Amino acid sequence: MQIHRLCLAALSAFAVGQPVVAQTRDLHAHEHGHVTLQVAVDGESVEMILEAPGADIVGFEHSAETDEQKAAVQEAMADLADPMALFILPEAAGCTGEAAEVELHQEGDHNAFEVEYSLTCTDPAALTEIETRFFELYPSVEEIEVEYATPAGQGAGELEPGEALPLPTS
Amino acid sequence: MTRLRLLARLVGASLWSRRLAISLVALAVAVSTILFLSVERLRTGAWESFASTISGTDLIVGGRSGGVQLMLYSVFRIGNATNDISWESVEDIVALDDVDWIVPLSLGDSHRGYRVVATADAYFERYRYGRGLSLEIEQGARFDDLFDVVLGAEVARALDYEIGDRIVIAHGLGAAGLVRHDDLPFTVSGILARTGTPADHSLHISLEAMTAIHVDWASGARAAHTTPAEVLRARAAEGDLAPNSVTALLVGTTSRIAVFRTARAINEYPEEPLLAVLPGVALQELWSVVGTAERALAAVSAMVVLTAVVGLVATLLATLEQRRREIAVLRALGARPGIVAGLLVVESGLVALVGVLVGLLTVLAATPVAGAWLRATYGLDLPVGLSLREALVLSGIVVSAVLAGLLPAWRAYRIGLSDGLGGGG
Structure with a gap:
């Protein structure tokens, strides 16, 4: 009973001390070799969000310390920024996209690259598949999990080396 | 030749x-x-x-669990939620820039083995199945009175109910209905046309009605003296019966481009651990199992x-x-x-x-x-x-x-x- 009270007291003290941020120990699942890509198609605009663990892109997952590591991060950011070099979309769709902003998030001992690409396609109906050169650039990546939302519906699939992932079109 | x-x-x-x-x-x-x-x-x-069980909904939101589980309890009405969503969080989600509409769903009660779904009027407009088909009322009308219930086609057929019949909802999901809200019976106001979706097997009531039948249950069991239906109706009219929490939300976004951004905003919502999934993605995940x-x-x-x-x-x-x-x-x-x-x-x-x-x-x-x-x-x-x-x-x-x-x-x-x-x- 005594202990019980103590616990309650401690809990309420904690609650009073931390009223706003409820989830201070909320960590994201983290898996090496596992990259996610989200593709949304609406009208002529195509938006893609890519998330990749730092271990696969630059080979380390702590924050860059040496000059060498900093250079590696700079290089990776430049490589990841260009959607047209990273992804292969059907020629007929006529997609163009400018260099995107690459962010590097550090969460504890892990880091992750995150990129948001905005593309414009003259004929989005021709966007029947997507392929990537990611595996050639970063060999330790094993799978890219893709989620998509297109006019024909939502769905998920996996990008594999040398294989295009079909996208539903209406 | x-x-x-x-x-x-x-x-x-x-x-x-x-x-x-x-x-x-x-x-x-x-x-x-x-x-x-x-x-x-x-x-x-x-x-x-x-x-095509669900279409036209961009995101489904629930307490943090797994996408498949959220899909199962919110859309297929199989299994139970681990956590509800507090109404404050619902209000925050509605306030997100890219959120166009929401349909709250509150689950947990049943009637003779069929699930009771408490929801808002918007459910009948927003819930779509197949190639964008919406629910149609075959007989009667939607909820008008606080204690109106709209039946799915299969419920009406299997239990042989007609418009005007009075039914009692059981507290919880026991098929035997050990504890029943028999002090507050509902009247069948409408019967839905058959859809081939889980809506056929559901009874639909308003969120306020769900709150109303639980007003006297604050201690976990029904109080000795219960609040009469007339008092509850008056309280509902004053807007006093807003829910404290709901089980899941169907969410529509302003554009398809905004879907992933909105999902992320909800998944990283700091006040409460929530989960937003794309129904199409969760359906595919579920299909890979079944x-x-x-x-x-x-x-x-x-x-x-x-x-x-x-x-x-x-x-x-x-x-x-x-x-x-x-x-x-x-x-x-x-x-x-x-x-x-x-x-x-x-x-x-x-x-x-x-x-x-x-x-x-x-x-x-x-x-x-x-x-x-x-x-x-x-x-x-x-x-x-x-x-x-x-x-x-x-x-x-x-x-x-x-x-x-x-x-x-x-x-x-x-x-x-x-x-x-x-x-x-």
């Missing part, structure tokens, strides 16, 4: 002389074709009906096709023994071995073609009838036309029959003149 005609007459006469055996082989091919097409149609129909049955069906249809072809070859080989004489006579009349072999190949292909066509026509004729029944009973939508895949497999049957005909043809080619005539038959 005349030679071809002669050959055709020979094939025809030879087939006619063995019409019973040959029509049985064609029948076997026809039955296999029917089986293959039916299995194939059920298979694609099952996936399409499953995938889809084993689909793959088993695909295996069955492959076996069916194989059986048809093997049966055809076996029959041709078996009759070959009896036809030694016929072949010998043909050879004696001057037919070259190649012609005799050709006759057998043509015969094999012809029998398969007739069998496939009979099977195909039977299925095409039966699909509309069976389809109507399946839609009414199981909500399964059968594809009507012939898919490319089906056409390919069917022509595959005919082609493999022609190829399989080569084996008896080769044997016939080797049967010498003396073989058949010398036998003394």
Whole structure:
């Protein structure tokens, strides 16, 4: 009973001390070799969000310390920024996209690259598949999990080396 | 030309002389074709009906668990939520820039084994299934009074309810309904048209009604003196019965581009651990679990096709023994071995073609009838036309029959003149 009270007291003290941020120990699942890509198609605009663990892109997952590591991060950011070099979309769709902003998030001992690409396609109906050169650039990546939302519906699939992932079109 | 005609007459006469055996082989091919097409149609129909259980909703939001689980309890009404969403969080989600509309769902009570879904009026407008179909009220109207309930088609049919019937909702999900809200009965105000979705198996009440029947349950069991229905109606009119929490939300975003951004905002919402999933993605994930049955069906249809072809070859080989004489006579009349072999190949292909066509026509004729029944009973939508895949497999049957005909043809080619005539038959 005594202990019980103590616990309650401690809990309420904690609650009073931390009223706003409820989830201070909320960590994201983290898996090496596992990259996610989200593709949304609406009208002529195509938006893609890519998330990749730092271990696969630059080979380390702590924050860059040496000059060498900093250079590696700079290089990776430049490589990841260009959607047209990273992804292969059907020629007929006529997609163009400018260099995107690459962010590097550090969460504890892990880091992750995150990129948001905005593309414009003259004929989005021709966007029947997507392929990537990611595996050639970063060999330790094993799978890219893709989620998509297109006019024909939502769905998920996996990008594999040398294989295009079909996208539903209406 | 005349030679071809002669050959055709020979094939025809030879087939006619063995019409019973040959029509049985064609029948076997026809039955296999029917089986293959039916299995194939059920298979694609099952996936399409499953995938179209919910459409038009961009995100489903619930307490943090897994996407499949959230999908199961919020849409399929199977299993239970681990956590509810507090109403404050719902208000924050509504306030997100990219959120266009929400439909709250509150689950947890039941009526004679059927789930009760408490929701807002928007449910009837926003919930879509199939290719954007919305729920239709077949009889009566939506909730007007606080204690109105709208029944799914299957609930009304199975329990034989009509508009105006009074029903009591059970607290919790026990089929026996041990603890019941019998002090506050509901009146059936409307019955939904059949959809083939879990809505058929649900009872729909308003969120306020859900709060109202639990007003006296603050301690976990019903208080001795309960609040009368009239008092609750008055409180509802004053807006006093807003829910504290809901089980799940259907969310529509302003644009498709905003879907992933909104999902992220909800998944990273700091005040409460929430989960937002794309229903299309969760459905696919769920299908990969239950889809084993689909793959088993695909295996069955492959076996069916194989059986048809093997049966055809076996029959041709078996009759070959009896036809030694016929072949010998043909050879004696001057037919070259190649012609005799050709006759057998043509015969094999012809029998398969007739069998496939009979099977195909039977299925095409039966699909509309069976389809109507399946839609009414199981909500399964059968594809009507012939898919490319089906056409390919069917022509595959005919082609493999022609190829399989080569084996008896080769044997016939080797049967010498003396073989058949010398036998003394």
